[in-house]
Amino acid sequence: MDAISVIRTKRDRGELSDEQIDWVIDAYTRGEVADEQMSALAMAILLNGMNRSEIARWTAAMIASGERMDFSSLSRPTADKHSTGGVGDKITLPLAPLVAACGAAVPQLSGRGLGHTGGTLDKLESIPGWRALLSNEEMLSVLDNTGAVICAAGDGLAPADKKLYALRDVTGTVEAIPLIASSIMSKKIAEGTGSLVLDVKVGTGAFMKTLDDARELARTMVGLGTDSGVRTVALLTDMSTPLGLTAGNALEVRESVEVLAGGGPADVVELTLALAREMLDAAGLKDADPAKALADGSAMDVWRRMIAAQGGDPDAELPVAREQHVVHAPASGVLTRLDAYGIGVAAWRLGAGRARKEDPVQAGAGVELHAKPGDRVTEGQPLLTLHTDTPERFEYALRSVEGSYDVVPQGTDFTA
Ligand code: URA
Secondary structure (H helix, E strand, O other), X not given: OOHHHHHHHHHOOOOOOHHHHHHHHXXXXXXXXXXXXXXXXXXXXXXXXXXXXXXXXXXXXXXXXXXXXXXXXXXXXXXXXXXXXXXXXXXXXXXXHHHHHOOOEEEEEEOXXXXXXXXXXXXXXXXXXXXXXXXXXXXXXXXXXHOEEEEEOOOOOOHHHHHHHHHHHOOOOOOOHHHHHHHHHHHHHHHOOOEEEEEEEEOOOOOEOOHHHHHHHHHHHHHHHHHOOOEEEEEEEEOOOOOOOEEEHHHHHHHHHHHHOOOOOHHHHXXXXXXXXHHHHHOOOOOOOHHHHHHOOHHHHHHHHHHHHOOOOOOOOOOOOOEEEEEEOOOOEEEEEEOHHHHHHHHHHHHHOOOOOOOOOOOOOEEEEOOOOOOEEOOOOEEEEEEEOOHHXXXXXXXXXXXXXXXXXXXXXXXX
């Protein structure tokens, strides 16, 4: 077997055989297939696609490249969720302790932000002392003792995906449904969760810009999970405007704690509860009441124990950016659009995200929203506050904010 014949098969719109897939994933993981060969193959897959059995075999080969975790020693059913990524998507933070408070064990392997989308680990690292890197034993112990753990995937889990994802990121081959589906599901299946809820984002701030693409991605992932014995369901949710009122690391932790305290923005609470119900259902805990666990403080108790178990201080002051810049409403009227992509890029440029994987992020940087689409605004009122430690970034971020919102004067006749 050689890489060139595998690339040619897919370049010429052929179907990859099981042997070709097993060989290329294994040889790439061991460094015998070069990055330039794998990127040519990834581009051929992006352009020509893969059928269902190719995707299933590709996923199985990525799982087989590393270890599989085992949570069978736990007394509770396991439930996990995965979001395909967006702007202001802090849902994992309140959701994991909430579902744990309702009786499930939530092993939440999470990622870092790249580009305009935020990452759960970057957000949690704004809590002084909190550690994302745990050994498998530590992860199991936090999960067993608190009911929830949010941490980075260890190096042993689907190493083929780790290598391939980094390569796709720099070769314009991220946005391929077979590659996204196999990447996400190889990690989730190897992680060993019993059930999985997928939050597939659709809109300007998501990987999937259209409902048709989001549906295809959701169907592909649900098929992969189900065929591997993981009870898997998917929700398609809007990512055309940011979730909640913040995009940025510490800003989003603060908002998540508000939700756990029984407050917080309505859209964040609504999505948290909707996903919690799906997770509890999939885990066989149909009688649990997540709204009650939010209201009575039991989700907050799990949060505090989970943060402390990973070295964090749940009572510590969260970092605040050194500089703020307020963007004011240009007219009185109704805010009809606040674009997730534009706000995500602004938060990223302010320092909440990184341009290269090795860059540090600023804990306090990001964007605070003072209005959401549908709200009435008055000329001159604050619309957005930009936060950063490095004020030279404001100009760059403002370029992204301009053109990301529309204020339509009240009484405009759209039928004329
Ligand atoms: N998240 C992943 O883990 N993989 C992808 O390919 C895209 C998003």
